Amino acid sequence: MKLANDASFDDIIRASAGESLADIWIRRSIIDYKLLGSLTGIALKEALALIKSKRSDWHTTITELFPTKVK
Numbered sequence: 059m060k061l062a063n064d065a066s067f068d069d070i071i072r073a074s075a076g077e078s079l080a081d082i083w084i085r086r087s088i089i090d091y092k093l094l095g096s097l098t099g100i101a102l103k104e105a106l107a108l109i110k111s112k113r114s115d116w117h118t119t120i121t122e123l124f125p126t127k128v129k
Contacts, residue, residue, distance in 0.1 A: 059093060062101035069100045076101030080108040089116050095124050102127060 061067055062075035076097055083089040089109075097105055106128060110117040121128045 059096070063096070063098050065099075073100045073104040076103070076105040077108050080105035084108070084112050089113075091120070091123055094120065095127070 059075075059079070062072055062079065064072070079093070079097070079101075083094075094102075094105060094109075106117070106120065109120065117128075
């Protein structure tokens with residue numbers, strides 16, 4: 059989480075961190091919406107893209123919880 063939101067890291071690293079978090083949640087079949095909501099920038103974008111493709115039910119919930127973060 060720290061790396062995903064740390065602007066001092068390259069966007070590629072931050073994107074990979076966001077995607078990795080989403081992958082962990084998907085593999086464990088449990089998502090931490092609070093942590094997801096704290097992601098920013100490219101990390102959030104990559105996490106949402108993976109979740110949308112693998113768990114559309116979660117994506118629907120995310121859209122309801124964080125309408126300003128999901129575009």
